[in-house]
Amino acid sequence: MAETLDIALVQTRTPATAAAGLVHVEPLIRRAAAEGAKLIATPEGTNLLEQRRALRDAALADEAADPAVAGLKGLAAELGVWLAVGSVLVRSGVEGDARAANRSLLLDPTGAVAARYDKLHVFDVDLPGGETYRESAAVRPGEAAVVADTPWGRLGLSICYDVRFPHLYRGLAKAGASLIAVPAAFTRPTGEAHWETLLRARAIETGAFVLAPAQGGTHEDGRRTWGRSLVVDPWGQxxxxxxxxxxxxVHAKLDMSAVERARGAVPSLLHDRDFDLPTP
Incomplete structure (x- = not known):
């Protein structure tokens, strides 16, 4: 297993259609590979971001027919890199359910899909500033956590709002994840308040590297996202x-031996105990 890993996080401001999304992200991926990255991670909604339901539904395609997915597979193969596509919004393929899947794809250097993960937790909220989000109306939640093998260790997959559910990350770490991806399109109010703190907490709790590529800025559909993509080491730095x-x-070189050192110093993953919960 390789001891060091050159990674790049791609921060984007994805447009509202998959064709435009590919045009937007492709030059950044090419540059990341040219600058030496072996694993390149992109944000949530890499293919498209559109919260207006009618326009979003019109832009959705099946995964196999999505032009951004096809283009990203071709890029991974052409450049010979691992590509952790933070998520693509595609048709769920579930009969009778018109909602999309918010799906991470891990592409290997041949362009093949090494792993898929559908976002488990969907974000429904009314914010004090007047912004309202009802992700559950548009996105069908996934059913299973996912880890995947890479040359540098196991990679745990998660997406955005998942970061608020620490038991998921503990499960990924216990399944052997030494790298955890947290691609996101965080809102500005929650991003400013919580983004870095949550990511550092997940790294500390799991003793894993956290890779968090983000959307940033004002998008075509009017949403405003918090960028500030970052990489956290297993000690929480x-x-x-x-x-x-x-x-x-955002480039970083990861010393994968740091995972063993952090987990050796604070072996909390080995110290779970069963306990009775208080009565509500």
């Missing part, structure tokens, strides 16, 4: 970051 919302790359 931010080792690379963007300090803005603009499309960019």
């Amino acid at each position: 931010v080792i690379a970051r963007a300090d803005h919302d603009e499309p960019c790359l």
